[in-house]
Amino acid sequence: MIRFLLNDREVCLENSAPEMTVLEYLRTKAEQRGSKEGCASGDCGACTVVVAEVVKQRLRYRTLNSCITLVGSLHGKQLLTVEHLQQHDALHPVQQAMVDQHGSQCGFCTPGFIMSLFCLYRNDHQPTRAEVERALAGNLCRCTGYRPIIDAALSLAGQGVADALAQQEAAVATRLTDMLQQPISASMQAGQRHFLVPTSSDELLAQLTAHPKAQLVAGGTDFSLTITQQLQQPDTLIYTGRVAELTQIEESEQWLKLGAALSYTDVEPLLQQHFPSFARLLERLGSLQVRNQGTLGGNIANASPIGDTPPVLLALDAILHLRSPAGRHTMPIAEFFTGYRQTKLPTSGFIEAIEIPLQPERQLYVYKISKRLxxxxxxxxxxxxxxxxxxxxxxxxxxxxxxxxxxxxxxxxxxxxxxxxxxxxxxxxxxxxxxxxxxxxxxxxxxxxxxxxxxxxxxxxxxxxxxxxxxxxxxxxxxx
Amino acid sequence: MRNLKAKGSPASQVAGTTGVARVHESATKHVSGTAIYVDDMLEPRGTLYGAVGYSSIAKGRITGMDLSAVRQSEGVVDILVVEDIPGVTDIGAVFGGDPILTSEEIKYQGQPIFVVVAETEQQARRAVKQAKIEFVEDVPTLDVIEALTAQQFVRPSHFMSHGDAQAALAKAPKRLQAEQHVGGQEHFYLEGQVALVVPAEDGGMLVYSSTQHPSEVQKLVAEVLSVPANRITVDMRRMGGGFGGKESQAAGWACMAAALVLKTGKPVKLRLPRVDDMTMTGKRHPFYNTYDIGFDEQGLIQGADIMVAGNCGHSADLSDAIVDRAMFHADNAYYLADVSIAGHRCRTNTVSHTAFRGFGGPQGMMIIERAMDDIARAVGKDPLDVRKLNLYSAGGRDTTPYHQTVEHNVLLELIEQLEQNSDYRARRAEITQWNKTSRVLQRGLALTPVKFGISFTLQHLNQAGALIHIYTDGSIQVNHGGTEMGQGLHTKIIQIVAEALAIDPHEIQITATRTDKVPNTSPTAASSGTDLNGQAARNAALTLKQRIAECVAEHKACGRDSVRFADGRIYWGDQGESMSFADGALFAYENRVSLSATGYYKTPKIWYDREQAKGRPFFYFANGAAVSEVVVDTLTGEYKVLAVDILHDVGRSLNPALDCGQIEGGFIQGMGWLTTEELKWNDKGVLLSNGPATYKIPAISDTPKRFKVDLFARANEEDTVYHSKAVGEPPFMLAISVWSALRDAISSLSNYQVSPPLDTPATPERVLNAMMATREQAAEQKGKGR
The missing domain is CATH 3.30.390.50 (CO dehydrogenase flavoprotein, C-terminal domain)
Incomplete structure (x- = not known):
């Protein structure tokens, strides 16, 4: 059973297709239609929602594109949607600021902007213009030219955005913690197709072996397009986001070892410390919503010729830690890619971690050229x-x-x-x-x-x- | 109605009437997710969902179609092919040539062939993929120059002239010729095309359509179903953006859904996924333009021969008027003296290109703005000086190529005000100096004006209707023929009616635009929404005001002239007696006065004789100017817009916040058109840039750090609604300053000797190529000792 909070209501899903996205769930099952579909490919942000999860006993809030997030990945989390911000007819401060600054015209993209702004202020009370732009780069608006939206965002800086949600945090954290401690298998299924949420590398390996046709999914920022654009109905999906070994960071004098299912957002602070030019690239990789979901391991394993982190990892002589039924072994990333979207990943295998040697004698330069910045x-x-x-x-x-x-x-x-x-x-x-x-x-x-x-x-x-x-x-x- | 009680007096202060920055009427709904778009409505029980199967090739014929696997696909209920259509199958907006579905000839990739309905949207979309369609492929015409050379046109060419261009060119001291390609543009409204159709009695249907033109949807649905128009009602509360893309091209989806309602007896929703939308709907026309211009040593134009050729795609759609508008704006703000302008409508095998904010005007302006920069380089002047020199002015320099006199011309004054406020000259000097020492980056600066003609050039569209009901509690419902797509039309209408009746805007409820309330409406297009519908609504309000005033005068035994409406109250007599507007409404009802009225408006003064290419197609001109500063990277061609200063003429602003919103939004959309928004078709005519991953509209950090917009304080001298001016389209073309600034930065590599060609969109790749070419040309000129 997949269990999560939709705003303050608990949802349990048992018999749902593994490919059901959060947006599809919201709009067709929950009939909450405040979140909009603009592109169904994670590029426009009209469907932006906020997901809260318990990290070190506290709630951590991040924006996601609900159109490419699979509902099964919400297990043990709280999904916050635009419907939840307004409390007792009073607009949330970010909503009021958008009204006051004339930040909406056609209004279709607006719920997505509201959720990005809500999350920005949940995490930072003094954002600069650059931080506002980073938070909203994944929200497209075709009407306003963005100036009033920037003004709305900055008008709240330093004021704090007290809201009722802040007072519910501790209670929500407790509910989520309880949910995750339930001794039930975190999965759902439709016929013979499953969505599985393993919590350890061993469990992941066992599930991969048991379901040879299964597909691993982490953030799904690329994979979900096979669902929303190519309309594929995948066999079994195994979500890596809760696997302990894949979400760890290890650090020594000589290297960093980053779990393959860590999101770009997770690894950004550490990269900023050791490889600032790499961290600057990450700021331009997708949008914040995409960086909150997408993972280093996914970027490597899908072997796209236009993935942004592999060129840097190649330059840094990164080493991949692989696991398969045959055991664990390492491989220099330079040997990993064999052809267009082809790799040396063994059958039923996965990347556990990416090891990056620290080589202070080397200087790293990183550049990204694209039509839009x-x-x-x-x-x-x-x-x-x-x-x-x-x-x-x-x-x-x-x-x-x-x-x-x-x-x-x-x-x-x-x-x-x-x-x-x-x-x-x-x-x-x-x-x-x-x-x-x-x-x-x-x-x-x-x-x-x-x-x-x-x-x-x-x-x-x-x-x-x-x-x-x-x-x-x-x-x-x-x-x- | 027996137990009637008027509400308490409204606030004595009437806030938010015209001239005030009132917030959008839907703003609180937008931010809370409660604004309802067509796809958000809870569907009636039994609703089926459609998906469209379309051509994978650009030209050829269908030789075989096997839809059995589609029919057997999970959840599928029915399939629609063209043979199922009971009525008209050509849904072309003006001239025809747009089959609703085809079973034979294929004219573009993305041409609809069949529609499937299923129990869920996913099922319908998956079923489409099961179709087996065989084609025999022909070689498509994709190149506009190829179509032009072969004279493959969707409509006959049109010509306009003033004086003798060839003679003037022959004797001009200096002469330049150039050509340019101006790219098209995807609308990328955030809400894609959608229609929900519900069956009604007597063969009728209620159509919820995301359209700028409900009356045309009504007409076409009726024709497709072969029922009278009175059976079809179209309802449009709001669009999630339109920009012209839902003017003619929203109708097809509503027609298909309606035909499927007829076939299945169930409500049908047809919503296009983004890739289908981008593949199947027309875009802004790409243009190929040329000029031949003669001028003197000062850069004053003596004569011009201009050609604009729109790439219309496979059919006419609105292209006749769009290329006309490109011709009407090929002069932009400049007196071209002896001039001839030719406009061609080229037929190619792509989707039929359509209306898009500016409606051809921007593409036409591009050629003359290119000429201004080129002339300036040729005579060694700042391009701003050449632009100012050539502006329309009094003393015989005020006649356009279509023989309309440019009246009330404010552009020189406006430009000089902007030049001052933006510190143009000092910045020009500083940038020129900075560029000399910068290692990798170069900066550019440009000021470009806009003069945009306001009125539909198809005369009969310049009319509008409105319907106002006053209820006995004093609350008011307003309905009119315009549609809300984000521009704030409804907000302005509320303000106009509130001002006309001197009441609090909160008393006014705007309802969905519906063809059963106001019939035979024009599209909300050509920037005309407020000009036309605002006047119609005001006329309806004035009619009701008159009726109430006469009633009060009669029953309170005072002179009609002593009755006045102010601050939400009605005053009469000379003793200062008054009652609230609500009490007045009840009073009028009880005295048997009709509290419902229509209003109508048609634009005065306009006429155009197309045979002669002479007339006054435009009631007036809207004006503006922008200064843009850019920085470009000589290693990669990347660039950024650093600063933008705008001064724009909206007449007496009805709502400064909404007007600024249109100006800023139009500018950024125009900037996207000229910079990062690149449409790419492959050599088989398949659209490659078919989603937001490959088609890049501006994102938030593309908005310049300095983005200063001021309104030019001058009421419209023509008698428009409260002397305002239209604002939807004109600011779009202010973005030409960005393109001109990019050319300026590139030209700096030659110390401003070379005027580099720069086709649009000016992607980093085109900018880098232009820089390499400029350097080469500068080196050549140096080699020749120039």
Whole structure:
């Protein structure tokens, strides 16, 4: 049985299709239609809801796109929707601010904005404009031009948003904790198709072995499109979000070990500490809703050529910790991708963790090029990890996305850098060699010629960034 | 009604009448999720859900269709094909050419072939995938220039001229020629196309449709079903955005649902998933434009020969009027002296392109704004000076290419005010200097004006009706022919009626737009919603006011002139006697006065002789100007809009908050059109950018940090509703300043010697290519010792 709180009401689902999304549940089963479907692909944010879960005895609030979140993944959590914010006819402060600032026109995207704003203020009472933009980058509005929405968000900064929900937190945390302690199996099924929620790596392995056709799902930010867009009805789904071993962070002097089912949001603070340029990339990976759901393990395992973290993990020589019925073993990520959406993941196997070596002697440069700065898929994603001695390149790892059928290293260009000064002249051969490494394709995002040109220019950007004593702005995002 | 009691007196202060920044009438419902869109209505029991099967190829014929697996798919109840349609099967808005469904010829990818209904939406959508349709494929025409060369047109070409362009060009001291491609645009209303149709008596139906044009939906549903229009009622409370995409192209889905209601006897809902919506509905027309312009050493235009060619897709839809509007705006704000303008309507094998905010005007303006920048580079001037030099002005420089005199022209004054307020000259100097030393980034600045003609160019659409009921408690229901798509039309109408009756706006309830309340309405389009419906509602209110006043005068034995309405009360006589408006309503009822009235309005002064291409198609012009500053990255072509200053002319603003909302929203939407919103079809005519993952409208951080919007304080000199001006479309074109600023930044790489071509959308890729080309051209010119 899958149990969760829909606002303050407990819901138990036993016989539901594993592919049922939260939005479908809300609109067709619960008949709560405040949350809207704008795209059913996690790109517009009109369906944004907030999910609260107990972390260290307290409620942690995050926004999600309900259109690509599977209802089974709500087990033991509280789902908060726009219907719940208004208490006794009084608008919630974020709702009132949007009214006062004329933040809605057609109003269709508005419930999603309200939920993102609600969550922003639940977690931070003094957001800056940049933080407001980060919180709302996954909410598209076609009417207002966003200015009044930004003003509405900032009008509350520092004022606090006292609401009735805050007073119910402790009680909700208790209810959720009780729910998770019930000795029932967290699952639902429709016919022979199941949604399973294992809590340990052993249990996960056992379920994968028992259901050979099962599909793992973590955040589902990519996988759910097979449901909402391709209308597939998957066999059994196994949700990794509650597996203890997959949601751990380990840290040593030499490495970080990140559980594969940790969301981007979970790992961002640690990456900020060790690899600030990687953390900056994450700010532009999808939207906050997507980063709250999507996971490092999912980004690697689905092996998309345009996933944003694999190029960086390639540059960092990350090591994958894999588990399968044959046991546990490790593999350098550079060996993992074998073809378009093909990997060396063993049958009934999964990624347990990603180990990232800490190499303070290396400098990491990370760049993402897309049509739109926010919430867009890369035309090119590039990560360069360079070790210099007396200005000469000792080690170079160049990881790219969008340049080939898989995330890939530029081995020829890496070779061409070795022994050269990391300077405008020193990289020329490597820039040329990129054309040997890659023959990128033309597609909806960019032409192959542009991709190659930009990849070459990004090497130059790294050089300029390294040798930039006056801290001159070199990227438009820095300038603004 | 025997036990009648009037409510207590309304507030003595009448707040929120016109001129006040009243919040949107649905704002609290928007924020609390209680505003109901068509898909949010609880369906009647037994409702079936539809999904549309469409063509996977762009051109050819259907040679075989096997829908048996569709029929056997889980939950499926019925299937609709074109042979099932009892009435008319061509649902073209104006000229025909738009089959509701096809079983033979295929003219574009996404052409509807069949509709399936099932017990759930998911079942219907899965069933569609079971269809086996065989096609024989032809080679599609996809390129606008190919269609133009072959003269494949959906409508005949149109020409307008003033003076002798060729003679003027021949003797002009300087002359430039150029061409440009202007990209189309997906509407991306957040609420997709949807209709819910419920059966009624006598073969009638109640149609809930997300449409800007309920009367046209009513007409087409009636024709498709072959019933009189009086059996069909269309109800539209609100849309989740329209932008023109629900003007003509909302009707098909309602017609299909209605035909399925007829076939099954059950209510039917048909809602397009986003990808289907983007695939099956038309977009803003892409255009191919050219100019040949002659000018003097100062950059003053002597003559111009302009060609605009709209890529209309497979059928006419509204393209005749759209390309006309592109022609009407190919001058934008400038006197072109001896000028000829040609407009072509090219037929290609894509979905039929349709209305979109600006209705061709933006695409037409692009060519002359390109010319302004090019002329400025050629004569070595700041483009702003060339623009100002060429503005329409008195003294024989006030006649448009369609022979309308530009009256009440405020643009020079408006531009100079903006130039001052935005500190344009100082910023220009600082940017030019900064660009000289910047290593990677370059900045650009541009000021561009907008002069936009207000009125439907199809004359009979310039009319509107309204219906007002006053109930005996003094509360009021207002209905009118306009539709609410977020623009705040209903809010403005409430304010107008409140002002006309001098009552508190809270007394007024706006109801859904319905064809059984106000018939034969025009689409809510051409920025005309308030101009037309506001006047109609005001006229209805004035009629009722007159009736009540006469009743009071008669029964209180005072002069009609002594009766006045103020602060929610009715005063009469010279002793200061009064009663509340509510008491007045009851008083009038008890004295047997009708408290229900219609109002009607038609726009005066306008006419256009299309044969001669002469007339006054526009009642007046709305004006504005914007200054945009951008920064571009010379390594990648990425850019950001840093600052925008706008001064816009809405006449006497009915509601400054709503007007600013239209200006800001229009600007950002225009910016998206010219920058990141890229439509891509493959070489077989299949739309690749068919979802928000591949089609990028502006997101929140694209809004510039500095975004300053001011209203130009000047009442409309024409007699519009409270001397306001239309605001829906004109601000969209202010975004041309962003594109011009990008060109300015790119031009800086040549020290402003080269005027780089930059087709739109100006994606980072196009910007990088333009920068590389500019550098090469600058090096060549240097090599030649220039």
């Amino acid at each position: 926010d919430d867009d898929i890369s035309a090119v994603c590039a990560a360069f990890s360079i070790e210099l001695k007396d200005g000469v390149v000792q080690q170079a790892r160049l990881g790219f996305g969008g340049m080939a059928a898989t995330p890939a290293r530029a081995f020829h260009a890496e070779q061409a850098l070795l022994g050269q000064p990391f300077s405008e002249q020193g990289i020329e051969a490597a820039q040329q060699a990129l054309a040997q490494d890659f023959s990128p394709i033309d597609d909806v995002r960019a032409s192959g010629a542009y991709r190659l040109q930009v990849a070459q220019n990004l090497l130059l950007r790294a050089v300029l960034e390294q040798d930039n004593p006056t801290a001159e702005a070199l990227e438009v995002v820095q300038y603004a």
